[in-house]
Amino acid sequence: MKPWDLALRDVRRLSRDWLGSGLAAVGMVLWLCAIYRANFLQMGPLGLVSILGWTYFVGLGLVVVGFSFELLHTPLRQKRLIFLIIALVLILYATASAVEPVASLPDSWIHAGFVQYFVQHGRPLNSFDARFSWPGGFSLGAVLVAFTGQVNAFGFLRWFPVAIELAYLAPLLVIAKFSGVNRRAGWLGVALYYSTNWIYQDYFSPQALDYLFFLVAIAVVLAIWRPKRPARLGATRGYWLERIRQSREVLSIARLEGHDATTTWGSAATLWLLGLLGLICLALAMSHQLTPYALILSLGACLATRRLGRPELIVVAGLLAVGWLSLGASNFWLGHLSVIFGSVGQISSTIGSNVTSRVSGSVSHLMIVKVRMLITAGLFFFAGIGVLRRHADSRTLEALSVVPFALLVAQNYGGEGLLRVVLYSLPFASLLAASAILPDTSGTIRAFAPRLRNGRRVRTLLRLAVVIVVLGFAVVSTIVRGGNDSYEAFSTGELAAVNYAYAHVRPGQIIGVVTPFLPVEIRDVGSVIIYASSGGSTFPTLKQEGSMLIKAKPAVIVLSQSQEAWGELIAGYPKGWEAVVEVDLVQHGYRVVASWPTATVLEPPPSVG
Amino acid sequence: MSGILLAGVGALASYQIVLVTLVACIVLLCVRTWLGVMGIVLFRRVTVLLNISVIVLLTSFLLVVILRFKTLA
Incomplete structure (x- = not known):
């Protein structure tokens, strides 16, 4: 062979070797270009996607193609x-943080305000907000603020989503490794999880932290215990009779006592890890209302499918959750127990409040909401195919994907129950969806669907399938995840207006807004009151907005671009409606005392103030 | 049973009762876990006694929690 042929062969080998990483590196450069060129102030009704250029999508595409290689x-x-995977996470979750000048979502700012209260007073504010009855996350936030020498938690808000999503990666990889799917399906499942998680519960909040605890707990359980091989399978009685017999064993005493799970870990290590899981259960119980119960159900699923050897863990988790509800959160339920138990068993009304009530608003908002439902349905469709195609040693993933839905029987969670349930199910459904493309071919439980024959070009076809599925989900996720950003993301002017308002009110006075889609309640929690004329589920007419604000006698009123977008997209107000409200207020003696390109602050005439 | 408990059913809803039942139950569960993980085999009679104690305490805990909800809410 000639020297240049050798050199050419080396170059080909090298390029094949580095093709995936090289494509991803080019993709990241294009993504950085997209961020550099995005102008937040030009955001349209479709939210974040309206300011992302073609370079974003080409960059995302190159990373996904690189991943498939x-x-x-x-x-x-x-x-x-x-x-x-980290490149994919950065593109999907760091774009909003990089493009938007301050942290988005009013709730993340409210949580920063709650943390501030803990920093100043060292205790929760009772009977103010239900979230104060589960103060673990806020308390940890206060410790973090003090530990890092900050004066408040504002510095954590903007990049929190990407930081916590990267923190999820470690337990997700452990879950993928020990879940029973093959290694390639595990990696694909993790990529699918990140590509379909549009749910936006990763903002600065206790539930984001508790979701990390939830994933860690499940990862530890799956890592410690393996399913014991069934005594006999597919013997003389026939496959299906044998399967039915084994399914009936789910409720046997041996299964419920954890004897059907086995471990190779030493007893000391297992005890330490069980102690750690107990601490995680305690932290969960005092930090969030829903996650402890999701963990209890998931641990139950692990026990029933031979992946948990100590049933005591489920009982301890349940005791701590109910114990905290009874003792620590009594301020929440005293006088209104129906909030907790009122929706028990009312599944149809729960589904109604979780789905139907959300499908409203302008055409662009409706599109976003419907695509969100489609992306979730799409993932579960793939997960269903994965269930049919995969061989397995236990049905743990199927059980973990399904059991969170039992939460809907007990709680509608203020109309957000379905979102949370999908989130708890997502890591496991993603692995099942990955099994639709890369199914396991060995295991004591046979696949329902017949195995497809591998053709000559199987690797190319699989690569194509991975690109189409992951890229399809990732592009749609980009659109729907940032779909509310036109009114949930804020400019520096809006933050400055809110700060101005807080600087000019005294304790007990009111800050008036049309809707709380602003970074409000960021300080003086419990002493300065926020009044929103459209704070309920029904919206007043445009004429009523001004009169309701005047009637509330606020010390200052803040009007802003995010509220304007909310009015157009959600309340159905005409374009430029905020100017009408402002004129109405000015006619009643209010005067503009400060203004920014995206926000205006008005003060009442002296006789009112 | 102390005089306080006999004073009224509502007294069973006090946080002390709930807390003591909760802690007792968790301690017994920890003992059961420790025995199981370490592979320590007890006399059958002791095992049954331990399991019955856990069930009784668990039931008591649920009852006092329900009572607390009913009394205070």
Whole structure:
């Protein structure tokens, strides 16, 4: 062979070796260009996607293509796959943080205000907000603020979503490794989880932290215990009779006592980890209303499917959750127990309040809401195919994907129950969806669907399938995740207006807004009151907005671009409606005392103030 | 049973009762877990006694919690 042929062969080998990582690197450069060129102030009704140029989508596409090359490379190179998953996470979750000048979502600012209260007073504010009855997360936030020498938690808000999503990666990889799917399906499942998680519960909040605890707990359980092989399978009685017999064993005493799970871990290590899980259960119980119960159900699923050897853990988790509700959260339920138990068993009204009530608003908002439902339905459709195609040693993933839905029987969670349930199910449904493309071919439980024959071009076809599915979900997720950003993301002017308002009110006075889609309640929690004329589920007419604000006698009124967008998209007000409200207020003696390109602050005439 | 408990059913809803039942139940569960993980085999009679104690305490805990909800809410 000639020297240049050798050199050419080396170049080809090298380019094949580095193709996946190289494509991802180019993709990241294009993504950075997209961020650099995005102008937040030009955001349209579709939210974040309206300011992202073609470079964003080409960059995302290159990263996904790079991932597909690396995923099907033999041997599997884990370090490169981690790099590619991190690149995917950055593109999907850091874009909003990088493009938007301050943290989005009013709730993240409210939580920062709650943390501020803890910093100043060292205790929760009773009977003010239900969230103060589960103060663990806020308390930890206060410790973090003091530990880092900050004066408040504002510095944590903007980049929190991407930071916590990256923190989820470690337990997700452990879950993927020990869930029973093959290694490639595990990596694909993690990529699918990030590509379909539009739910936006990763903002600065106790539930984001508790979701990390939830994932860690499940990851530890799956890592410690393996399913014991059934005594006999597919014997003389026939496959289906045998399967029915084994399914009946789910409720046997041996299964419920954890004897059907086995471990290779030493007893000391297992005890330490069980102690750690107990602490996690305690932290969960005092930090969030719903996650402890999701963990209890998921641990129950692990026990029933031979992946948990100590049933005591479920009982301890239940005791701590109910114990905290009874003792620590009594301020929440005293006088209105129906908030907790009122929706028990009312599944149809729960589904109604979770789905139907959300499908309203302008055409662009409706599109976003419907696509959100479609993306979730799409993932579960793939998960269903995965269930049919995969061989397995236990049905743990199927059980973990389904059990969170039992929460809907007990609680509608203020119309957000379905969102949370999907979130708890997502990591496991993603792994099942990955099994639709890369199913396991061995296991004591046989697949329902017949195995497809591998053709000559199977690797190319699989690569194509991975690109289409992951990229499809990632693009749609980008659109729907930032779909509310036109009114949930804020400019520096809006934050400055809110700060101005707080600087000019005294304790007991009111700050008036049309809707609380602003960074409000960021300080003086419990002493300065926020009044929103459209704070309920029904919206007043445009004429009523001004009169309701005047009637509330606020010390200052803040009007802003985010409220304007909310009015157009959600309340159905005409374009420029805020100017009408402002004129109405000015006619009643209010005067503009400060203004920014995206916000205006008005003060009442001296006789009112 | 103390005089306070006999004073009225509502007294069973006090936070002390709930807390003591909760802690007792968790302690017994911890003992059961420790025995199980370490592979320590007890006399059958002791095992049954331990399991019955856990069930009784668990039931008591649920009852006092329900009572607390009914009395205070």
